[in-house]
Amino acid sequence: DTEVTQTPKHLVMGMTNKKSLKCEQHMGHRAMYWYKQKAKKPPELMFVYSYEKLSINESVPSRFSPECPNSSLLNLHLHALQPEDSALYLCASSQSNNMNTEAFFGQGTRLTVV
Amino acid sequence: GQNIDQPTEMTATEGAIVQINCTYQTSGFNGLFWYQQHAGEAPTFLSYNVLDGLEEKGRFSSFLSRSKGYSYLLLKELQMKDSASYLCAVTDSGAGSYQLTFGKGTKLSVIP
Numbered sequence: 210d211t212e213v214t215q216t217p218k219h220l221v222m223g224m225t226n227k228k229s230l231k232c233e234q235h236m237g238h239r240a241m242y243w244y245k246q247k248a249k250k251p252p253e254l255m256f257v258y259s260y261e262k263l264s265i266n267e268s269v270p271s272r273f274s275p276e277c278p279n280s281s282l283l284n285l286h287l288h289a290l291q292p293e294d295s296a297l298y299l300c301a302s303s304q305s306n307n308m309n310t311e312a313f314f315g316q317g318t319r320l321t322v323v
Numbered sequence: 324g325q326n327i328d329q330p331t332e333m334t335a336t337e338g339a340i341v342q343i344n345c346t347y348q349t350s351g352f353n354g355l356f357w358y359q360q361h362a363g364e365a366p367t368f369l370s371y372n373v374l375d376g377l378e379e380k381g382r383f384s385s386f387l388s389r390s391k392g393y394s395y396l397l398l399k400e401l402q403m404k405d406s407a408s409y410l411c412a413v414t415d416s417g418a419g420s421y422q423l424t425f426g427k428g429t430k431l432s433v434i435p
Contacts (some may be wrong), residue, residue, distance in 0.1 A: 242423075251425035252366065265422065294361055299365055311356065312423055314365035 215300050215315035223323055224290060230318045232283040232300030241283040242312065243275060252299055258283060259305070290322045293304040327426035329411050334432045335381065335401055342345055343429045345411030349401045356423065357385050357396045358410040398431075406433045 213234045222228050232241065240259045244252035247277055257265035258277040272294075274286040297317045304310040326348040335341040347355070354373040358366035368377055372387035372394060384397040396409055408428040415422045 251428050254424065256388060257422070297363075311368045311371060313368070316365045319363075 213300055215298075215301055215311050215318050217318055218316065219319050219321075221323060222287065222290065223294070223322045226290075227286070228290045229287065230285040230298055230300075230320075232285075232315055233281055234302045234313070235281055236302065237280075237304075237314070238302035238313075239280060239305050240303045241277065242301040242303075243273075243283070243285050244301060245316075246297040246299055246317070248296075254312035256285075261291075287320075290320075292322050295321045327411055327413055327424065329409075329426045329429045331427065332430045332432070334434060335398075336401060337401055337433055337435050338348055338371075339401050340397065340399050341401060341431065342397075343398075343409050343411075343431065345394045345396070347392050347411070347413050347426075349392075349395070349415050349424075352389065352392075355387055355394050355414040356378075356414070357383075357394075358412060359412055360408045360428065362404040368407050369409075373385050401433050403433050403435070406431060 216231045242257050243255040245255050246252040254267050255269045256275045261277045271291050276284040282312055297319050299317045300315040301312040303312045329345045354371060356371050357369040359369050360366040369383055370380060370385035372385050375387055375389055377384055377386045377400055382399045387394045397419050400404055410428045411426040412423050
């Protein structure tokens with residue numbers, strides 16, 4: 210199983226809503242990531258979890274709140290988002306935070322904030 | 324910080340060979356990845372280079388020169404399905420943790 214599964218695939222939410230994005234992998238990877246990708250732009254790193262602990266937060270606004278309940282799951286809780294937060298949110302995982310291992314990406318959640 | 328530069332767009336003919344270049348500047352280089360991304364889909368891994376030289380994998384090859392801060396991705400026998408964005412990404416040892424930073428991507432169009 211070399212899959213990273215993200216749900217939902219599409220999400221439309223209002224600016225006052227609270228929603229969560231979910232990511233799951235069963236490859237035994239101990240590093241998991243959230244990236245944000247706007248149209249025609251490269252993915253931008255948001256958060257890195259290593260061994261279920263947050264190791265990198267790339268100055269992401271507090272309306273995005275990550276959570277890593279266990280080594281297989283990664284959530285991104287969303288609250289009071291703005292229309293400019295509309296983007297493709299990609300989850301990725303890698304074997305560890307060892308820098309010479311490839312990252313596997315999920316198919317992403319396409320988020321639209323209205 | 325990091326600075327990764329690659330051409331924005333390229334066009335090539337089916338069956339031909341195309342080379343996509345990437346230059347980078349980084350404070351703590353620890354490897355370079357190439358990813359392929361079709362429109363609306365997730366990036367998929369193509370290759371990884373950490374030592375100087377050429378890595379070959381089927382129709383795809385990737386080259387790295389650490390002293391020059393330069394890499395290229397070579398695609399042979401182009402097929403229409405190779406039309407996609409190709410992302411150069413660099414790992415950095417900053418903060419002692421894994422950071423994968425992407426270039427802006429090169430959109431490749433393969434024409435008949």
